[in-house]
Amino acid sequence: MAIMRSGPDPYPQVATLLDSVSPYGSRRLTVEFDGATTAAYLHDETTVIAATWIANHVRAPRTTDPSRLNAGQAPVMPASRTNHPRGRPPLDPVTLQALWFEEGDGVALLERGTLLAVIPGWSDMSRGMPGYSRDVIGQTPFGWSLDDAIEGLGPRVERAREFWEWRNSAAGWGQFQQATLAHLTARLGPGAHYWDGAPGRRPSIGISERPPAPGRPYTVLSTIGMSAQRMPVVEQVIDNPAGYSRVELAVATTLPPGVAALVFLWLAGYPWRAVTWFGPGHSVRWYDKPSTFPLGGGHEAVLLLDDPSGLPGPPPPDMSGLSVDGDPVRWLWIIPISERSRLLAKERGSASLVSRLAVEHRGWIVNPPATALR
Numbered sequence: 001m002a003i004m005r006s007g008p009d010p011y012p013q014v015a016t017l018l019d020s021v022s023p024y025g026s027r028r029l030t031v032e033f034d035g036a037t038t039a040a041y042l043h044d045e046t047t048v049i050a051a052t053w054i055a056n057h058v059r060a061p062r063t064t065d066p067s068r069l070n071a072g073q074a075p076v077m078p079a080s081r082t083n084h085p086r087g088r089p090p091l092d093p094v095t096l097q098a099l100w101f102e103e104g105d106g107v108a109l110l111e112r113g114t115l116l117a118v119i120p121g122w123s124d125m126s127r128g129m130p131g132y133s134r135d136v137i138g139q140t141p142f143g144w145s146l147d148d149a150i151e152g153l154g155p156r157v158e159r160a161r162e163f164w165e166w167r168n169s170a171a172g173w174g175q176f177q178q179a180t181l182a183h184l185t186a187r188l189g190p191g192a193h194y195w196d197g198a199p200g201r202r203p204s205i206g207i208s209e210r211p212p213a214p215g216r217p218y219t220v221l222s223t224i225g226m227s228a229q230r231m232p233v234v235e236q237v238i239d240n241p242a243g244y245s246r247v248e249l250a251v252a253t254t255l256p257p258g259v260a261a262l263v264f265l266w267l268a269g270y271p272w273r274a275v276t277w278f279g280p281g282h283s284v285r286w287y288d289k290p291s292t293f294p295l296g297g298g299h300e301a302v303l304l305l306d307d308p309s310g311l312p313g314p315p316p317p318d319m320s321g322l323s324v325d326g327d328p329v330r331w332l333w334i335i336p337i338s339e340r341s342r343l344l345a346k347e348r349g350s351a352s353l354v355s356r357l358a359v360e361h362r363g364w365i366v367n368p369p370a371t372a373l374r
Contacts, residue, residue, distance in 0.1 A: 052131030281350030
């Protein structure tokens with residue numbers, strides 16, 4: 001598909017009507033007007049990853065003009081593919097608003113509060129999947145009909161509206177925080193320290209310490225806040241995403257809690273920063289040199305397990321029972337591993353790695369390193 005981008009003269013100078021960055025900083029929406037057309041573009045940090053034609057502002061031709069495409073211009077939509085073959089007046093920037101999905105990977109464009117276009121998280125120019133536009137008829141390389149997809153996209157947009165109203169309300173975060181803290185208390189006993197794991201950033205992340213208790217000679221550290229919003233990408237890879245969309249992370253450890261908690265500063269916001277997801281058996285590579293890894297031992301990655309009982313150690317706590325907006329929350333336990341182990345899990349699956357770690361007597365509780373790194 002030709003990239004719908006603004007090109008050099010002799011075409012008119014492009015005006016940016018809207019520029020909006022997602023609440024998590026991972027995506028950016030721009031809406032651009034070149035005198036003949038308006039188009040919307042979804043960017044990651046370096047490039048345009050998805051686009052959709054929005055409107056013609058001149059009379060529509062019978063066919064697409066290849067010279068505009070060759071110059072990197074947004075196309076003037078052919079007459080048979082637009083609801084406004086005579087063109088429509090230019091959009092007023094004041095009337096435009098971006099409504100980001102709670103996952104942060106997709107966005108709706110509103111005009112005076114009415115849905116104008118949607119670029120979902122699965123839109124991808126490289127795969128010939130543009131966004132959806134109200135003025136498109138049928139499917140074209142530059143946009144698909146929003147009317148044809150409104151049954152699925154309409155509820156998604158309404159959900160996004162309700163989510164941000166709740167999240168930005170005076171009581172929203174406090175209600176979520178108290179419910180999650182109460183759940184941790186019921187499962188793990190009274191809390192001790194509580195840290196802000198993402199000062200001034202989205203998603204908000206708290207870190208709760210649950211010190212050793214009778215029958216549990218280790219501390220549990222848990223995030224609070226990851227499950228307040230669904231993770232990106234899950235709906236693209238899981239048939240029933242509800243059971244996997246919301247997670248919190250935990251680590252069981254005898255390390256100093258304030259040191260071990262540093263692992264969450266890197267990990268907790270990762271799905272939204274990198275537009276990815278965490279699921280059972282996933283592994284993530286530490287971004288810095290091994291000597292800086294908060295859980296010690298020179299490890300270079302973490303393995304995430306919802307059930308670590310396949311590794312030596314006492315039975316893990318049952319963390320089930322919390323749900324957010326009808327979705328169950330899944331706790332994933334952090335297990336430090338080497339880069340070699342991470343590559344093994346990637347090649348052969350996490351179950352193979354768990355079996356190997358169990359043979360090597362690697363427990364699921366993170367203790368101060370006493371032996372060489374396995």
